[in-house]
Amino acid sequence: MAVGVQALLGQTLKLTLENALERARKVAQQYQSSVITAELAHEDRVQAKSALLPTVNWFNQYIYTQANGTPSGVFVPNDGVHIYSNYALAHGDIFAPGKRADYQRAIAAEAVAHAKMDIAARGLAATVVQNYYGLLAAQRKNANAEQSLKEARQFLEITRQLEAGGEAARSDTIKAEIQVAQRERDAQDAQLNIERTRIGFGVLLFTDYTQEFSVEDNLATAPPLPPRAQVEELAGRNNPDIRAAQATVRQGQFDVASAHAAYLPTLSFDYFFGIDANQYAIWNREHKRNLGSVAQATLTIPVWNWGATRSKVRQGELRLQQARMDLSLAQRTLLANLNSFYLEAQAASSQLESLRRSAELSEESLRLTLLRYQAGEVTVLEVVDAQSTLAQARNSFADGLVRNRVALAGLQTLTGEF
Numbered sequence: 001m002a003v004g005v006q007a008l009l010g011q012t013l014k015l016t017l018e019n020a021l022e023r024a025r026k027v028a029q030q031y032q033s034s035v036i037t038a039e040l041a042h043e044d045r046v047q048a049k050s051a052l053l054p055t056v057n058w059f060n061q062y063i064y065t066q067a068n069g070t071p072s073g074v075f076v077p078n079d080g081v082h083i084y085s086n087y088a089l090a091h092g093d094i095f096a097p098g099k100r101a102d103y104q105r106a107i108a109a110e111a112v113a114h115a116k117m118d119i120a121a122r123g124l125a126a127t128v129v130q131n132y133y134g135l136l137a138a139q140r141k142n143a144n145a146e147q148s149l150k151e152a153r154q155f156l157e158i159t160r161q162l163e164a165g166g167e168a169a170r171s172d173t174i175k176a177e178i179q180v181a182q183r184e185r186d187a188q189d190a191q192l193n194i195e196r197t198r199i200g201f202g203v204l205l206f207t208d209y210t211q212e213f214s215v216e217d218n219l220a221t222a223p224p225l226p227p228r229a230q231v232e233e234l235a236g237r238n239n240p241d242i243r244a245a246q247a248t249v250r251q252g253q254f255d256v257a258s259a260h261a262a263y264l265p266t267l268s269f270d271y272f273f274g275i276d277a278n279q280y281a282i283w284n285r286e287h288k289r290n291l292g293s294v295a296q297a298t299l300t301i302p303v304w305n306w307g308a309t310r311s312k313v314r315q316g317e318l319r320l321q322q323a324r325m326d327l328s329l330a331q332r333t334l335l336a337n338l339n340s341f342y343l344e345a346q347a348a349s350s351q352l353e354s355l356r357r358s359a360e361l362s363e364e365s366l367r368l369t370l371l372r373y374q375a376g377e378v379t380v381l382e383v384v385d386a387q388s389t390l391a392q393a394r395n396s397f398a399d400g401l402v403r404n405r406v407a408l409a410g411l412q413t414l415t416g417e418f
Contacts, residue, residue, distance in 0.1 A: 012212045012213060012214050013211065013212065013213040013214070014213070014214055014215075014216065015205075015213055015214070015215050015216065016215075016216045016218075017128075017129070017132055017215075017216070017218065020128050020132050020201075020205060020215070021124075021125055021128050023205040023206070024124055024127075024128045024204050024205055025121070025124065027204065027205060027206065027207060028124050028204065030120055030124070031117075031120045031121060031124045033120075034113075034116055034117040034119075034120040034121075035117055037113050037116070037117070038110070038113040038114050038116075038117045040113070041106070041109050041110040041112070041113035041114075042110055042113075044106045044109060044110070045103070045106040045107055045109070045110045047106075048099075048102050048103040048105075048106035049103055049106075051099050051102070051103070052093070052096070052099055052100065052103055053092070054090055054091060054092030055090070055091050055092070056088060056089070056090050056091075057088070057089045057091075058087075058088050058089075059085060059086070059087055059088075059089055059274070060085065060086050061083075061084075061085040061086075062082075062083070062084055062085070063078065063082075063083040063085075064081065064082060065078045065080070065081050065082075065083070066081075067081045079278070080278035081278070082278050082279070083276075083277075083278060084275060084276070084277055084278070084279065084280040085274075085275070085276045086274050086275045086276075086280070087272050087273055087274020087275060087276060088272070088273050088274055089270065089271070089272055090270070090271040090272075091268065091269070091270050091271075092268065092269055093266065093267070093268045094267040094268060094269060094297075095264075095265070095266060095267040096261075096266045096267075096268070097257075097261035097264050097266075098258050098261035098262060098264075098266070100261075101254050101257035101258035101260075101261050102254075102258050104250075104254040104257070105251050105254035105255060105257075105258060108247050108248070108250040108251035108253075108254060109247075109251050111243070111247035111250070112244050112247040112248050112251060115240045115241075115243040115244035115247060116240070116244055118240035118243070119240045119241060119244065122240065122412070122413040122416075123413060125409065125412070125413070126406075126409045126410055126412075126413050127204065128204060129405060129406060129409035130406050130409070131197070131200065131201040131204060132201070132215055133219065133401075133402040133405045133406060134197055134201070134402065135194070135197045135198060135201055135215055136215060136217055136219055136402065137398045137399060137401070137402040138190070138193045138194045138197045139194060139215075139217070140217075140219075140394075140395075140398040140401075141190050141193070141394075141395050141398055142187070142190040142191055142193070142194050144190075144391060144394040144395055144398065145183065145186045145187040145189075145190040145391075146187055146190075147394070148183050148186065148187075148387065148390070148391040148394075149180070149183040149184060149186070149187050151366070151387060151390075152176070152179045152180045152182075152183040152387060153180055153183075155176050155179070155370065155383060155387070156173070156176040156177060156179070156180050158176075158370070158373075158374065159172045159173040159175075159176040159380065160173055160176075162374070167376065168380075171380070172379075172380040175380045175381070175384060176380065176384075179384050179387065183391075186391070198213070219398075219401040219402070219405065220401070222349075222401075222404055222405055222408060223408065223418070224349075225342075225345050225346060225349050225408065225411075226418050228342060230418070231338065231342055231411065231415055231418070232338065234415035234416060234418055235334060235338050235414045235415045238415055238416035239334055239414055239415070241330045241333070241334060242327075242330055242331060242334060244330075245323070245326050245327035245330040245331075246327060248323040248326065248327070249320065249323045249324055249327050251323070252316065252319045252320030252322075252323040252324075253320060255315075255316040255319055255320065256313060256316035256317055256320055258316070259309065259312040259313040259315070259316045260313055262302060262305075262309040262312065263302060263309060264302070265299055265300060265301040265302070266299075266300045267297065267298070267299050267300075268297070268298050268300075269295065269296070269297050269298070270295070270296050270297075270298070271293065271294075271295045272293060272294045272295075273292070273293040274291065274293075275290050275291055276290075277290040334414065337414060338411075338414055338415075341407070341410050341411045341414060342411060344407045344410070344411075345404070345407035345408055345410070345411050347407075348400065348403040348404040348406075348407040349404055349407075351400055352400055352401065352404055355393075355396055355397040355400040356397055358393045358396070358397070359390075359393040359394050359396075359397045361393075362386070362389050362390040362392075362393040362394075363390055363393075365386050365389065365390070366383075366386040366387060366389075366390045369382055369383050369386040370383060370386075
C-alpha cells in the first residue's frame with residue numbers, strides 16, 4: 001500500500017537490499033519458473049502417493065437391449081432387456097512394487113526441483129547483490145567526481161589569485177582550467193553511469209524499468225568473513241548443487257527399481273456393493289434381494305513383452321550412471337569453486353583497510369601539496385598529480401567495498417547465508 005501511494009505521489013522509492021531481493025523474486029522469470037517446477041513436482045508426489053491407496057467410486061449405468069422374446073434380448077451376452085447398475089466400487093493394490101518405486105522416485109524428483117529452486121534463488125540473489133552494490137558504487141563515484149570537481153575549481157581559484165599577484169605563471173592557471181574541464185567531464189560520465197546502472201537494475205526489480213528508486217548505502221556494514229572450516233562445513237551441508245545431484249542419483253535408483261518391478265506380479269482387490277440387476281429395486285419380482293456385494297482378487301503375472309522391460313531397466317541403469325557422474329563432477333566443482341571464492345573474499349576483505357588508508361593519505365597529500373604550492377615550493381603538475389591520485393584512491397576504495405560485498409555474495413551461493 002505504501003509503495004502504491006509513493007508511486008501516485010511521484011516519490012522516489014527507497015530500497016534496502018532485502019526489499020530488492022524480495023522484488024526480484026517476484027519479477028525474475030527464471031526464478032518463478034523454478035518455483036512452478038517445484039510445485040509441479042510436489043503435485044506429482046501427491047499423485048504418486050494416492051496411487052498407492054485404495055480408491056472408491058460410485059458406478060451408475062443403464063443398458064437397454066432390443067427385445068426378441070427371449071430373456072436376454074437380441075444381444076446374448078446381456079442378461080436382460082433392462083440392466084440397472086448402481087454400486088460403489090473399492091479398488092486397492094495389495095502388492096504393486098512398481099507404484100511404490102514410482103512414489104519414491106517422485107519424492108526424489110521433488111527434492112531435485114526444490115534444490116534447483118534454491119540454486120535459482122541464490123543465483124538471483126548474487127545478481128541482485130552485484131547490481132545493488134554496483135549502483136551504490138556508481139553513486140559513490142559520482143559523489144567523488146563532484147568532490148574532485150569542487151577541489152579542482154578551488155585550485156583554479158588559487159592559481160588565478162596567485163597569477164594576479166604575480167606569484168604564478170599563466171601556464172599554471174591554464175593547467176588548472178584543463179583540470180577543471182576534465183573533472184567536469186568525469187562528473188558527467190559518473191552521472192551517466194548512475195542512470196545506466198539504475199536502468200539495468202530496474203529491469204530486475206520492476207515490470208516498468210522507468211520506476212524511480214534509490215538504494216540504501218550499507219557498504220560499510222558487510223558481515224565478517226567466517227573461518228575457512230566453518231565455510232567448508234556450511235558448503236557441505238547447504239550446497240544446493242550437491243543436494244540436486246544427490247537427489248538425482250536417488251531418483252535414478254528408483255527409476256531402476258520401477259523398471260525391475262515390471263518383472264514382478266501385482267496383486268489387487270476389488271469390492272462392489274450395490275445393484276446390478278434387471279430391475280432398479282432392492283427386491284426383484286420373485287422377492288429375491290438385488291442389493292448385495294461381491295469381492296474379487298486379481299493376480300497379474302508378467303510373462304513376455306518382447307524385451308520392453310529389459311530395455312527400460314537398461315535405460316534406468318544408464319540414467320543412474322549419468323547421475324552418479326554428475327554428482328562426482330558437482331562435488332569436484334564445489335571444492336574448486338569454494339577454494340576460489342573464499343580466496344577472492346579473503347583478498348577483498350583484507351584489502352579494505354589498505355584502500356581506506358590510501359584514500360585518507362591521498363587526501364592529506366593533496367592538502368599538503370596545495371600548501372606547498374601556495375608557498376612556491378612545488379609546481380602545478382604536482383598539485384594536479386595529487387588531485388588525480390586522490391580521485392583514483394576514492395574510486396578504488398568504493399570499488400573495494402563493492403568487491404568485498406560481491407565476493408561474499410558469491411561465496412554464499414555455495415554455503416547459504418552466514
